[in-house]
Amino acid sequence: MSTQLQLDEKRRKAITQCSRCGFCRAVCPIFDLTKRPITNARGKMILMKEIMEGTVPVTEGVAQALLRCTTCMNCTVNCPSGVDPQEVIKAARKDMVAMGYDNLFKKMGEVVEKYGNIYGEEERHNWGHKKGKAPYALFVGCVGTFREEESVGEAIQLLDLLKVDFTMIDEVCCSGVMEDVGYKIKEELALRNIRELQKTSANTLITTCPYCYRVFKEHPSYKELGLEVKHITQFLKDFDLGVKTLKKVTYHDPCDLGRHAGIYDEPREIIRKIAPNFVEPRRSRENAMCCGSGGGLRGSFPEDSIEISRNRLSQMIEETGAEILLTECPSCLHNFRNAKLRKQKIEIYNITEFIAQLFQEGREKELA
């Protein structure tokens, strides 16, 4: 067992590159909530430098402090020194585990292996959709399946309404999240997903979850997948949807879709087709504030996670006056819906869910 941080040269350099300017404080969702220096990238870089120099020992407290980050990358895009703190933090989390400081996600890893999902649910919802061969395969992921089932159902319905020939599979967790919280992807689960997807003979994999999208597209364990990977917004952007709302609509950029995957325009292209009254929040695109659900924070510090979501939601309501908040990420959706106060009248949907409902409303009007 290692007793020291094993960070490689690149990450050690990143830590020393941090000039301690504190620009990251202005954009850190956890620092915004707590005002505690250690919760922010600057504080963590200072901590890790002192550990590297031997002036601060590694303790359980250090391991816990490193978990208190959503890995939203807002620090990264705003760092004038070019540091990517969240990437260093994820590497340090692995070092903590290697040093014997297991965290609560060790149990989650065991659950994922045993049940094929992060929640330990014994049965996965049967969407009643075909599982066979088709040019497109749809992967919906754990959060959508077990926490925002209705939203996923609407997305499936939308694809059917648009006459997309797609199949679903017997999914298991993409398990990429384990890499963010100190552990490793579950190779066996990745192989199962690859096998199931290849059986479909699909050319393209569509994901409803931005995190799953990133894992399938980028993680070496999925390099043999052999399918083009698209987030559902990339897939839908060129469709002629033929539905509209006159309500004032705003959009929240999920960190996993935006800063991490660079997908900003496609969701907006879709929204502009259906919502002429689309209003951007002040902090959007690369500068969007995090919803608080990423980086394992919803599991490790759930109260912080929801409070961050509440702050972001309030910020967007205040800045835009929107009646409808759209996003396209099951984790963001779930956190916002948990965070929304009763007095806040804004409605919150995934884009695909909202469009499916517009179709439904259109059909009901025709029948009336």
Next chain:
Amino acid sequence: MNIEGYEFPEGLHYDKNHFWARVEGDLVVMGMNDYAQKMAGSIVYVGLPPEGKKLVQGKSFTKIESGKWLGKVFSVVSGELVAVNEELERKAKLINEDCYGKGWMFKIKPDNMEELKNLMTEPAVIQEWLKAEIAEHSKK
């Protein structure tokens, strides 16, 4: 009364979905029992439906979440939801801190108070049921 380390105050009605009921005038107050709140872990969210919602005894009408678990809330009686504990909106962990007091969840105007007879009140019955629940849960 204390059953295997879990508090189950006398004078309340208990259902098999792990919720308790207390009569308050012509209303029924409900909440989660001590065993369930301990099993759930730190509760972070309770869905608070709008007042006026029609409820059916034994049917779920909203959700409750801890960091690791999502569960359903089942109504203890049929009737109309007349009040929610708005403190839970920002502090759902009141359910963990004081599940029979400040952590009450909903107030219902029952269609028929007689429905409470479907719930458990006898200590021996509650004890037998809870022990079976504990044994069942420990198998998982």
